[in-house]
Amino acid sequence: MIRSVVFDIGETLTSDTRYWADWARWLAIPTHTMSALVGAVVAQGRDNADAIRLIKPGCDVAAEWHARRTAGQDEYLDETDLYPDVRPALQRLRDAGLWVGVAGNQNHRVGDLLRGMKLPADAIGTSSEWGLAKPDRRFFDRVAEWAPGERHEIVYVGDHPANDITPGRAAGLRTAHLRRGPLGHLWADSPAVAAADWRAISLHDLADQLTSRPGGAVPAPSM
CATH class of the missing domain: 3.40.50.1000 (HAD superfamily/HAD-like)
Known part of the structure; x- marks a missing residue:
């Protein structure tokens, strides 16, 4: 039962379409590039946040989130x-x-x-x-x-x-x-x-x- x-x-x-599109806009890259990199790291068994680090090497993702929120670009649903x-x-x-x-x-x-x-x-x-x-x-x-x-x-x-x-x-x-x-x-x-x-x-x-x-x-x- x-x-x-x-x-x-x-x-x-x-x-997750909006989530990654928002990251693409924040990082100033095409949404296709963002999606392709997310797919690549997922296929490799890596954390999907690694896609952000591939675009911005050395990026502290938590700090980047803070910057987004400060700029009024928090997560939204x-x-x-x-x-x-x-x-x-x-x-x-x-x-x-x-x-x-x-x-x-x-x-x-x-x-x-x-x-x-x-x-x-x-x-x-x-x-x-x-x-x-x-x-x-x-x-x-x-x-x-x-x-x-x-x-x-x-x-x-x-x-x-x-x-x-x-x-x-x-x-x-x-x-x-x-x-x-x-x-x-x-x-x-x-x-x-x-x-x-x-x-x-x-x-x-x-x-x-x-x-x-x-x-x-x-x-x-x-x-």
């Missing part, structure tokens, strides 16, 4: 940043009697912005607010304390095998991989993704699976 479904944020609920399936899929899960949470590696501002958007979710938390970040096991222990149900009754949904699926499973949670965004597509056939309890190509697809057979894993669709 599944009682709770908890969603990652970036490239699960929200597109609105309805256009949500994937179109987010609201209807989350609402379907709530209507089916499941508790819906949102928790990812984001700062306080993103948490406040998401709460202000009134998503159909029961609670929203971020790594900055919790003082814990994925893939640290303690982040998933916090999810287990936060969401109703025993660990095997909680599903964590994300696009990142190393940050979402593997550590979520290690913490005793059920996991669902979403084939979305660069990482979701790049590692879709990896052993870590194959080990997920559910695999989905959209949140509608995932909602279909969780509400049709909430007690057990459903064979992953052919990709």
